[in-house]
Amino acid sequence: MFSDALRRDAARIGAHLDEVLAKEPDLPVIHGMRYAVSGGKRLRGFLVMEGARLHGVPEAQAIWPAAAIEAIHAYSLVHDDLPCMDDDDLRRGLPTVHRKWDDGTAVLVGDALQTLGFELVLDAACHADPVVRADLALSLARASGHRGMVLGQALDIQAETAETPLTLDQITELQAGKTGALIVWSAQAGARLAQSDLKPLTDYATALGLAFQIADDILDVEGDETTVGKAVGKDADRGKATFVSLLGLDGAKRRASDLVDAACDALSPYGARAQTLNEAAQFVISRDT
């Protein structure tokens, strides 16, 4: 079942990251790295693990890119939370890295976590072929850099000062970068490890990523700060265009639900073996955190 698989994978990825960071010196940047990668749903890491299982890739191999994507995701959150970016005090119900330490430490923690992500995906200890490791790392760079995640963040910053709110097409493009690109990479990783066709998992994750962001916008309106673990209602307060402001609450829910159907359809080549990923798609729009 999905929730068991998610919990089990999250624990294994956490143990792997703990092990990687266990022997490091006693410095704030190292403590901050450990802190930033602990907790969270680890949905991206789970997508790596489950995509690998679909392709018969051993878990001992998949754990490396799974831990890598969680390090990259954590880096983006640490930097995103900085006062000069989104200025958030709370993340996963705990003080953000710059609140617990300071801004300079948070910059370094994010920098080092990005590097760690590439290190993990390239580590020969995963016993994947160098061709596969180079392919995983190059696609990760493309998904997370100025044509992927960072592009989405830059468009997001630009939107905050724009005179007219974003259109639905613009917000879709923004989110495809900001959250979509890493989710798509995560889902593809198993197929990359197996040097297999990327299309079904790419289509699945493209729809899933967008549904995920629509659900985030809904949570920002309907969610409870204590449960969500971070500030809510921020977008509406800023008068920012969101899927909810553009489609209405019911329209956004319907769109998210249609996207989940599309995501599940994309997995039909895998038949019943894709059951857990189908449940994951349902989870994404029904979560309360």
Next chain:
Amino acid sequence: MFSDALRRDAARIGAHLDEVLAKEPDLPVIHGMRYAVSGGKRLRGFLVMEGARLHGVPEAQAIWPAAAIEAIHAYSLVHDDLPCMDDDDLRRGLPTVHRKWDDGTAVLVGDALQTLGFELVLDAACHADPVVRADLALSLARASGHRGMVLGQALDIQAETAETPLTLDQITELQAGKTGALIVWSAQAGARLAQSDLKPLTDYATALGLAFQIADDILDVEGDETTVGKAVGKDADRGKATFVSLLGLDGAKRRASDLVDAACDALSPYGARAQTLNEAAQFVISRDT
């Protein structure tokens, strides 16, 4: 001759970076990336190119890791200059990225340049074997992350608030991370591309990296702000331990000169073909910028 080779390589690396960033959208983060990688001595990129020439590796291949290390170096400078880090207004005689744009843009520019570094070193367009590309990228991650450059930066921050100034051993360890690791990686890259013995270039660059930092400390005391292109005298003002405060000005100059001799000795297996790298080592301690 060294100065011609440096100028020629710097121009080629600049052109390569311009080409890579030419077709990107009109956003502050992209302008900031172009700005941050323009100018500078490009000593690290030159070491890549020259190490590659020593091993008969084509320039069309070496230009990729050369551009990559300049992107990584630029990322570290953009983040280092932030108000929450070293708080510098001037770099290479021009306003730093956060002064020309803002802190949030500078965080994103640094993040995207780090990613670009990995993308460039992994790009299949360099026609290096995937084994070589994975090796270059993994070693780059190790040199730049929390066991390399970021470790050095973290030790540097810790030293600023420490009650007792650093010892010579501690400052040597700090600098081996902060500046040494990327210089060593740069010098090794040609041997990695040729899948050849790394030892001579590693020994050369280890001595060179330390000499480079000692020269930096001397410039901070003796240099002229306009020529150096950044603030000088900052370390002494802060009462920070440097090679000059620990060894005295003459002692520091003697140590740097001994290190340059050691660097040149390490290249003896290459004979006369190492002439340009020998000159580079001399340049490192005689530069005024």
